[in-house]
Amino acid sequence: MDKTERPGARRRMAFAKWLAEADESSVELPLSRVRARTRRDFLFWSAGALFAAGGFWWLLPDETREHHLTPATRDWLDSLEARLGADRGRRERFLNRVLTLDDDVAEALYSPTRSVRTYSRSEVTPLRNNYNGATPTSAYVPGWTLTISGLSSGRVERLGIADVLGRFARHEQVTRLFCVEGWSAIAWWGGLRFADLLQAYPPTSGARWAQLESSINLDAIGSPDPYYVSIDLPTARHPQTLLATHLSGKPLPVEHGAPLRLLAPMKLGLKNIKAITSIAYSVEAPADYWHERGYSKYDGL
């Protein structure tokens, strides 16, 4: 008996009793009590409904809001929000924190020893050229160099494509490339391991990130629009992370990032930068093109 008299046990029992489904028999209750509980629960429900509707409106993108309700109602809701302190800046900070949380979950799931699923060459599917802007002409290819900085030697290295192809072993893999838009494609890639480059040119001590940049990238109207991605070094060191030089056994075509692109199949396609012209190692997280445009920073699959 004294076991059940311990407060912890009693609380647990009370909780179990509260959770237990009621039987189907009816009970006779004082009308005043029924009314009071009904009133209380409907008040809770209404408060919840108001909170949900307000929260919903607050979280909607500005462009979506423009399409709903009347301008007068929108103005009224905007000023109500401002009075409650639920402004646009706070919404952006809140939603970006959600992105960070999801990135943290992705990073916690990541294992450096987990391999990316590979396919056979017969499973290769057409690969879309999803160059964000215009596809550059091949004029840049002959003069292309790769600049590597942030090295432990303190030097800045410049490699031509012959250096890259001559000095490192070529690895082949057939993996799926996942686009943030939802489509995916299985392709046969060849290239050097990023890990091998890291070993040949070790980064400065304490470096945790690499910024890969393509000065060749163009925007939609064909003007220069340098593209840059941040890659964490554990991802760069993964044996299936390649600096790809070949697609389907042939040198990379311009539309897929000739002569050297990143192939990190455990990251979204947007991290798989084409036509890399520089790699810079750093201690702090570098800027990332799509992160600055509202997407996640980590993008781990």
Added chain:
Amino acid sequence: MRIMEKVHPGATRRVVVRHHAVVRLAHWATVPVLLGLVASGLSIYWASPVHQHPVDPTTGSTEYLADLGILISHLLPGTGADPGAWLYDHFGLGTFRLAQALRLHWLLAYLFMTVGLLYAIGLALGGGFKALLPRRSDLAGAFAMLRYYLGVVPARLLRRPWPHPPVKSKYNPLQRIAYLAMPLLGVLAVASGWAMHKPVQLKWLERLFVNYEGARVTHFWTMVAFATFVIPHVVLVIVDGWDTFRSMVTGWSYRIGGRHGQD
């Protein structure tokens, strides 16, 4: 015990406890969360629709949801400037909103999983799941209920009697199937969602749907199934009356002895 206390005959009320607080909370929290998941999900879907077809020479559309939007804007002229985007503008966050839609989808997905977990724990520990388990006689009973439901709205409009098949348990067989299907559908939506979100780290989950495309197709159709459930669900609650709605808010029903003999 106060419950047994006898007061004046006119000042008491006989009630049946229908829905536990955990169930009610999970039910109402799911409403805006699921609505938001569908809205943001549609804007994500727009970026690369699962079900595409060759370009339609007259409309220029390459996918079925755009076709549906074009059809609706034909039936409701003046409701949208871009017919192909009609569905995405009215039920989604709009087109060209991928980054914002993804962010919102993650937030609501985490909320959805939290609510689902709360519901599952409550039902498992409290024994409420037993009312949802299928019974041997459910198939025949479900057909009787389906016949009743299909006729209930016309019968009400024509003021004809339309007797409710007798129900001795908490839910009728069709309700039991539907209310068990919803949490299972939720599990499927979450599983296919994670398979799409982390196909590399959770590759065993991706394999469960054969491949990445399988997870995408499954996720899309769980959304369609949720949307399909909501319409008859809301219609039938309205037809069933105030007591049914109130019981999901307060937990109490004034209908004593189940549903037989009522309606």
